[in-house]
Amino acid sequence: MPQQSFKAVYMRGGTSKGVFFRTDWLPDDPGIRDRILLRVIGSPDPYGQQIDGMGGATSSTSKVVLVSKSKEPDCDVDYRFGQVAIDRPMVDWSGNCGNLTSAVGPFAIAQGLVDAPANGIAVVRIWQANINAKIVAYVPMRDGQVVEEGDFELDGVTFPAAEIKIEFLDPSGDADEEGASGMFPTGNALDTLSVPGVGNVELTMINAGNPAIFVHADVLGLKGNELQKDLNSNPELLAKAEAIRAHAAVKMGLAESPEQATQLRPHTPKLAFVAAPEGYTASDGKVVDPATLDLNARIFSMGKLHHAMTGTGAVAIAVAAVIPGTVINRLVPDSAGRQIRFGHPSGSLAVGAEARQTEGTWVVSKAVMSRSARRLMEGSVLVPSDTLSI
Known part of the structure; x- marks a missing residue:
């Protein structure tokens, strides 16, 4: 039986990298979707190497991202992050990845999910669906394309690239959709x-x-x-x-x-x-x-x-x-x-x-910081057909 093909883009964001998908590139059923994502990354792997997948066998490289048009009235795209366990069949959707946040804007622009100026700075309003928070990314544009090359240096990344400024608005707002809210869950700073x-x-x-x-x-x-x-x-x-x-x-x-x-x-x-x-x-x-x-x-x-x-x-x-x-x-x-x-x-x-x-x-x-992002590969990922029917 032939393998199944799914459109995907492999991207670096900050000091992490992961496989990016538009939400409509994957099945709607969360269980089937997560099985596909696990197989894409190469988990679970008792050897801890993720050789049979796109993961890099570290927490910084065992990641997936889902992006879609936003359902929020003041945002452009919804962004959901999945941390894929290396040795267990689990995708942890409990939190955000701040590094890969920097790649969400460029991905959304390239996929036509956001209207961007031909030149200057594209302002991408991101709804971080894991933690219910708004993030604004400032993405440089030139001749209708995201600028990826530049002289911004980020410790932990070998090569310089274009700077993307990120603003995390009200970062202590609704920090977790399952549990604690507010800046200090206990009410204490210490x-x-x-x-x-x-x-x-x-x-x-x-x-x-x-x-x-x-x-x-x-x-x-x-x-x-x-x-x-x-x-x-x-x-x-x-x-x-x-x-x-x-x-x-x-x-x-x-x-x-x-x-x-x-x-x-x-x-x-x-x-x-x-x-x-x-x-x-x-x-x-x-x-x-x-x-x-x-x-x-x-x-x-x-x-x-x-x-x-x-x-x-x-x-x-x-x-x-x-x-x-x-x-x-x-x-x-x-x-x-x-x-x-x-x-x-x-x-x-x-x-x-x-x-x-x-x-x-x-x-x-x-809260404000700068990161950079770059496409590493775009096309399709392949998973064995039986992944969809387990």
């Missing part, structure tokens, strides 16, 4: 959580871009300047980090038990650790000068340390930095009204957020 096997952990649990958890590096016995090679071969450390993440997920109202958080919700919330600036050599060999940084930050994704920083992690850092009392604000108490720069394993990144206090409550109107 909490202490008792985690079995770890002890009492001081942490900030926040909804901003995605649900996120911040702890100081010393909670994990770390300095904050570690690289992937330092942590991803340490199962004891990774288990400790997951225990904190899973118990915090329950406290945030995102899972009924730590076990459920680990098994059914590996994508969000994400756990990050931060520390005062300290120098290190990034993964590409570049020396990162602590004098250029406001803080160091590292984030775990799907059970491993991320090679750079997730886009939504960057949003959460920007938001938490301007709210007094958070783990991050204690490191950068002067962050209001400016961008901050943090160091990550691949280099550094500048982010900013606008916040105001209304009747004793902090409200963040937007």
